Amino acid sequence: MTGDLLIRSVRPWPSGPDVPEVDVLCRGGVIAEVGAGLPAPDGVPVADGGGGVLLPAFVDSHAHLDSTRLGLPFRPHSASAGLAGLVENDRRNWRDAGLSVTERATHTLGSTIAAGATMVRSHAQVDLDSGLERLEGVLAARAEHAARAHVQVVAFPQVGILREKGTAELLDAAMRAGADLVGGLDPAGYDRDPVGHLDVVFGLAEKYQRGVDVHLHDAGSLGAFQLELICERVAALDMRGRVTISHCFALSTVDAERQRELIDLLAEHDVAVTTVAPGAREPLPLRELRWAGVRLGLGQDGIRDYWSPYGNGDMLDRTWQLAYRNGFRKDADVEMCVDIATRGGAAVLDGPGGGLVEGDPAELVVVPGDSVTAAVMDRAPRTLVVHEGRVVAERGVLAE
Ligand SMILES: [Zn+2]
Known part of the structure; x- marks a missing residue:
């Protein structure tokens, strides 16, 4: 289904170095589940967050x-x-x-x-x-x-x-x-x-x-x-x-x-x-x-x-x-x-996005960094950008 995506290994805000990595499952463009080691449902694409900080887009x-x-x-x-x-x-x-x-x-x-x-x-x-x-x-x-x-x-x-x-x-x-x-x-x-x-x-x-x-x-x-x-x-x-x-x-x-x-x-x-x-x-x-x-x-x-x-x-x-x-x-x-x-x-x-919990629209960005503040100071290329539950850019490059 369009807007289905499993994002592996991210640390949702507030995310210090001690916060464990979790996975985020998006269904139909909406965050459906957040948890460690989520199984990948059949046919759902998987994207690697690389342990980065997860923010609303x-x-x-x-x-x-x-x-x-x-x-x-x-x-x-x-x-x-x-x-x-x-x-x-x-x-x-x-x-x-x-x-x-x-x-x-x-x-x-x-x-x-x-x-x-x-x-x-x-x-x-x-x-x-x-x-x-x-x-x-x-x-x-x-x-x-x-x-x-x-x-x-x-x-x-x-x-x-x-x-x-x-x-x-x-x-x-x-x-x-x-x-x-x-x-x-x-x-x-x-x-x-x-x-x-x-x-x-x-x-x-x-x-x-x-x-x-x-x-x-x-x-x-x-x-x-x-x-x-x-x-x-x-x-x-x-x-x-x-x-x-x-x-x-x-x-x-x-x-x-x-x-x-x-x-x-x-x-x-x-x-x-x-x-x-x-x-x-x-x-x-x-x-x-x-x-x-x-x-x-x-x-x-x-x-x-x-x-x-x-x-x-x-x-x-x-x-x-x-x-x-x-x-x-x-x-x-x-x-x-x-x-x-x-x-x-x-x-x-007055648009979708802005949230990181189940039920929120999957408008997301993953940024490398020890914490949110570290990510702002480092400003590394974005690991993933997600719009309506689809990866629209990866490692700073637009997806086709
Ligand atoms: Zn202006």
């Missing part, structure tokens, strides 16, 4: 597969300062990448899967320059890897919605073309009209009954104000559990009392947050968000593109980066980062 909850140049010759960063400079640099160069958006997105999504992620939410730029070409490229990459990962695509107005007339209509077309979520970008800071911007975003969400994922870089009171506006819309349209704020730098740039208020607001409206382990900004208050019950995921953001030379398709690397940026040393803190990158992301995407 990684979830990249914030990627930009449409802009990636991973696998192409390295190109020095050429943008001038600020968001407008980045937008302009991308527009000037993306058509000359040498490979199509479909080819580049397909390659990078494959790398991401081989490194252990079986769920990805990718933004795809929709603007007057590229029309739906980037969205179609990401949709094609998703189709190419349909048997290996679940992919959600966000119609993302990277250049704002109101600055260039016709963008709102293109976003509408993107939803008809198969985008799963409506995106937004700094409604106040970039488009300078938060009400007008959010009218379009939530209008499309209501029209197509889809979720929302807004990039909100705006910091301090300006960002906090927009967080409140978004929560008001969530309440008015009964969209609890279907809205994500990406980056959400407001949380780390207001005082402690205001931060608590904002986190409570997110929890009350079940608005999720994604972070990308930002290098140049204060890290988000990870513990406070989790204590409040806010769904919190991790993403790669751009993956070696015209926006940034960082990113390599590896969510375990990004997990290391999150731990490093927060100055974490203790196992419990590093493991919290792993939890954000796995279970946390699954909750943000």
Whole structure:
């Protein structure tokens, strides 16, 4: 039966060196049994976990597969300062990448899967320059890897919605073309009209009954104000559990009392947050968000593109980066980062996966390492990646 698999010799999280190895039997894409020395049922394929650490598969909850140049010759960063400079640099160069958006997105999504992620939410730029070409490229990459990962695509107005007339209509077309979520970008800071911007975003969400994922870089009171506006819309349209704020730098740039208020607001409206382990900004208050019950995921953001030379398709690397940026040393803190990158992301995407016990969907990754924290520090190639109970990558290489 499809989705049947016996994984030999793994140490499920929490897995120190003293935890004995067990086998994991998957049936129909679901974890059916965990135990030592399980017999192999007739006809069920067997995969060797090599004594590695067993984790829920990684979830990249914030990627930009449409802009990636991973696998192409390295190109020095050429943008001038600020968001407008980045937008302009991308527009000037993306058509000359040498490979199509479909080819580049397909390659990078494959790398991401081989490194252990079986769920990805990718933004795809929709603007007057590229029309739906980037969205179609990401949709094609998703189709190419349909048997290996679940992919959600966000119609993302990277250049704002109101600055260039016709963008709102293109976003509408993107939803008809198969985008799963409506995106937004700094409604106040970039488009300078938060009400007008959010009218379009939530209008499309209501029209197509889809979720929302807004990039909100705006910091301090300006960002906090927009967080409140978004929560008001969530309440008015009964969209609890279907809205994500990406980056959400407001949380780390207001005082402690205001931060608590904002986190409570997110929890009350079940608005999720994604972070990308930002290098140049204060890290988000990870513990406070989790204590409040806010769904919190991790993403790669751009993956070696015209926006940034960082990113390599590896969510375990990004997990290391999150731990490093927060100055974490203790196992419990590093493991919290792993939890954000796995279970946390699954909750943000409201997708399968995130668990390791009987009855959980078999979305799994096996990583060599003495313990979970050791695996994050070593970041060895993944022994196995399992999606819907099938091995989709082995020793860092995609399965056919
Ligand atoms: Zn982004």
